[in-house]
Amino acid sequence: MKKLLEYTKPGDTVVVWRVDRLGRSLIDVLNTVKLLREQDVQVKSISDGIDPSTTSGRLMLNMLATLAEYERELITERVNAGITAARQGGTKFGRPLSDPVVVADKLKLVAEARAKGRTAKEAAKLVGWSRATLYRHQQALAARESATV
Known part of the structure; x- marks a missing residue:
């Protein structure tokens, strides 16, 4: 969107x-349309x-944007309800x-491998890890060992 707004010039049509x-959101849509109109850029919607x-057209824009935001909020609520139900059912x-x-x-x-002179990155790659994953597992091991002492 940022590139689009930078690219458009007066007389263009988005x-x-x-x-x-x-x-x-509704506010984003309305602000974007307002910004484009202030830059003398036309907006056309195909569907x-x-x-x-x-x-x-502005009346319809406001109504449709409101309905679209409502639809997105309903989807979010349904997804969150589904996740909650799945967690209660034992899904991890x-x-x-x-x-x-x-x-x-x-x-x-x-x-x-490290004892033979390989770097941490090379040694981690041997076992299919990234260097960060190697360090994370080494830190976890050190924490477990210090907890048992």
Whole structure:
């Protein structure tokens, strides 16, 4: 959107599939249309047939933008309700936890590679990790070891 606004110049026409694509909320859509109109840029909507340069077009724009925002809020509510229901049903979200045995084996391989002169990045790559992942697992291991002492 930022590139579009920088690219347009007076006399241009911005064509969108639906007017609500000009912003994430009613305020965004209205502000974008207002900004474009102030820059003498026309806005045309293909599926809505809305022409914001007319009074009735602005009325339709406001109504459709309001309905679009309402629709997005309903979708958000349904998604959040679904997530809550899934959590109550025992569904776990996010990346599954790593198997501690596998992590320990990989850390052993990394330590051997480091002892042979490989860099942390090279050693991590040997076991399919990034350097950051290697450091994260090493810190977790050190924290567990210090907690048991």
